[in-house]
Amino acid sequence: MNALEIKGLVKRFGSHTVIEGLSFEVPENCVYGFIGQNGAGKTTTMKMILGLLKPDEGSIRVYNEQVRYGQTDTNRYIGYLPDVPEFYNYMRPAEYLRLCGEITGCPSGSLKQKSGELLELVGLKNVNKKIGGFSRGMKQRLGFAQALLNEPRLLLCDEPTSALDPVGRKEILDILENIKGKTTVIFSTHILSDVERVCDRIAVLDQGRLRLEGPLDEIKKKHRSGKLLAEFGTEKEAAGFEAMDFVKKTGADVKREGRKVILCSGNTREVQKAILCGLAGMDDMPLKIEVLEPSLENLFMEVVE
Amino acid sequence: MRAYAAFVKKEFLEMSRTYKLLIMGIIFGVLGLMNPLTAKFTPDLLAALMPAGMTIELGEPSVMNSWMQFFKNIPQMGLIVAAVLFGGILGNEISKGTLINLLTKGLSRNTVVLAKFTAWGIMWTCSYALSFIITLLYTNYYWEDSADSVLLAGAVSGVWIFGLLLIAAALLGGSLFASMYGSLLFMGGIVVIQFLLGIIPDLGRWMPTGLISNNMSLLEGNMGLAGFMRPLLTAVLLTALFLGLSCAVFRKKQL
Numbered sequence: 180m181n182a183l184e185i186k187g188l189v190k191r192f193g194s195h196t197v198i199e200g201l202s203f204e205v206p207e208n209c210v211y212g213f214i215g216q217n218g219a220g221k222t223t224t225m226k227m228i229l230g231l232l233k234p235d236e237g238s239i240r241v242y243n244e245q246v247r248y249g250q251t252d253t254n255r256y257i258g259y260l261p262d263v264p265e266f267y268n269y270m271r272p273a274e275y276l277r278l279c280g281e282i283t284g285c286p287s288g289s290l291k292q293k294s295g296e297l298l299e300l301v302g303l304k305n306v307n308k309k310i311g312g313f314s315r316g317m318k319q320r321l322g323f324a325q326a327l328l329n330e331p332r333l334l335l336c337d338e339p340t341s342a343l344d345p346v347g348r349k350e351i352l353d354i355l356e357n358i359k360g361k362t363t364v365i366f367s368t369h370i371l372s373d374v375e376r377v378c379d380r381i382a383v384l385d386q387g388r389l390r391l392e393g394p395l396d397e398i399k400k401k402h403r404s405g406k407l408l409a410e411f412g413t414e415k416e417a418a419g420f421e422a423m424d425f426v427k428k429t430g431a432d433v434k435r436e437g438r439k440v441i442l443c444s445g446n447t448r449e450v451q452k453a454i455l456c457g458l459a460g461m462d463d464m465p466l467k468i469e470v471l472e473p474s475l476e477n478l479f480m481e482v483v484e
Numbered sequence: 485m486r487a488y489a490a491f492v493k494k495e496f497l498e499m500s501r502t503y504k505l506l507i508m509g510i511i512f513g514v515l516g517l518m519n520p521l522t523a524k525f526t527p528d529l530l531a532a533l534m535p536a537g538m539t540i541e542l543g544e545p546s547v548m549n550s551w552m553q554f555f556k557n558i559p560q561m562g563l564i565v566a567a568v569l570f571g572g573i574l575g576n577e578i579s580k581g582t583l584i585n586l587l588t589k590g591l592s593r594n595t596v597v598l599a600k601f602t603a604w605g606i607m608w609t610c611s612y613a614l615s616f617i618i619t620l621l622y623t624n625y626y627w628e629d630s631a632d633s634v635l636l637a638g639a640v641s642g643v644w645i646f647g648l649l650l651i652a653a654a655l656l657g658g659s660l661f662a663s664m665y666g667s668l669l670f671m672g673g674i675v676v677i678q679f680l681l682g683i684i685p686d687l688g689r690w691m692p693t694g695l696i697s698n699n700m701s702l703l704e705g706n707m708g709l710a711g712f713m714r715p716l717l718t719a720v721l722l723t724a725l726f727l728g729l730s731c732a733v734f735r736k737k738q739l
Binding site for chain 1: 486487489490491494497498501502580581582584585586587588589590591592593735736737738739
């Protein structure tokens with residue numbers, strides 16, 4: 180079953196089209212990375228999923244139920260962490276969670292226990308000051324706690340790690356990894372290392388269009404460049420290597436950048452074999468030989484440019 | 485229903501922690517106290533301040549002077565302070581985005597509007613009642629006679645209904661313009677339009693502004709209760725209309 184299905188979504192603000200024909204599906208229980216630059220339309224898409232903004236065209240279904248704008252019943256499945264969560268400054272964290280719990284109809288007995296656990300999870304257990312005195316990172320932590328309060332089947336996080344210190348960021352990513360398998364998570368971000376760490380699937384959004392979508396490992400496999408890197412200690416050694424016959428014979432496209440020689444070919448394995456055999460007869464040894472994996476960063480730059 | 489109760493509770497917590505409860509309590513308490521005292525002691529005060537040999541003819545203060553002060557001060561000072569506080573009740577929440585978390589938890593938008601109306605309606609009723617009770621007690625203490633209780637009840641309920649109308653207008657203004665200033669301007673606009681329409685006598689008789697300007701005419705018997713009922717009816721209908729419209733507009737609001 181799909182947790183979310185989006186078909187042909189279009190959103191305009193005045194004459195400016197923010198989302199242009201977006202379609203994708205999020206299978207249940209996966210962590211879905213929603214990647215894009217600032218202003219790519221990530222938050223707008225999330226707000227349409229939540230029924231806070233009205234799509235101009237297209238349909239959104241959450242657990243097979245149509246999302247209705249305004250009075251949005253599908254929100255009962257969803258926990259949402261906004262990019263900059265806003266709270267009532269005069270409340271204390273526990274009071275805020277109690278209000279959220281009462282609104283979702285959580286039984287008051289379990290509510291107290293649940294909110295205590297969540298505050299501990301996000302590291303706000305012993306914080307009893309009013310939210311008005313919170314830093315942005317603390318607000319994001321509280322935002323995470325309120326998003327998880329109703330045990331959502333679908334968790335939408337809008338740049339959850341952007342305001343956090345390194346420790347906080349690791350903690351939030353750990354939480355995301357822990358709930359993987361029980362909850363479907365969609366999180367938008369432009370921090371690519373976070374995506375590589377926790378996501379099963381990704382979608383790259385650029386100027387309101389989907390540029391890349393699918394399981395992360397498949398995407399990486401598909402975009403594997405067939406590049407072999409040989410790095411030498413000096414430029415002279417690298418130039419010597421480049422000029423060798425056994426290198427030319429591989430038929431690979433050879434490029435040298437300073438101390439690095441990159442060999443591009445359709446068959447990396449064969450090239451690698453030939454190079455290693457050839458190197459056995461050489462005096463200058465490379466510092467390292469590496470099959471280059473496509474980094475998410477390269478992929479991202481490639482599709483966005 | 486539980487969400488509604490939770491939201492009403494949240495509104496009261498907000499009023500108390502942001503000192504709105506305190507401000508309303510002090511203003512309406514002080515106004516309630518001032519009305520009979522000003523009526524009673526103005527002649528003495530003036531006499532004491534006049535230079536020797538100069539006299540000013542003032543009648544003996546009566547119970548009506550006390551109520552005249554009440555129906556002058558509450559609609560002027562009291563309602564203005566109240567309107568400023570009403571201004572932010574929905575507009576501020578929309579512009580700051582504090583409702584997003586709660587709405588995405590399934591809180592219905594109608595519940596937000598109705599719970600706010602309930603909480604602020606209670607707040608206004610209590611502040612106004614406080615002022616009225618203080619004025620009534622002191623008036624009874626200083627003067628032996630009293631105003632006609634039926635007419636007084638009519639005149640007093642007029643201002644009360646007008647306050648409720650202002651709250652509904654603040655909610656509609658807030659949902660339309662999503663800001664405190666929008667809400668305040670809308671409330672002001674509603675009152676100004678009523679004064680303008682009031683120039684036409686046939687329409688003027690029906691304008692809710694009559695509820696805060698004709699109180700003394702009613703109390704002194706220059707205007708029948710029936711005449712006071714017309715603006716009362718308009719005010720009740722407008723309040724219901726504004727509430728319905730704020731629900732409808734807020735439901736369609738992009739947040």
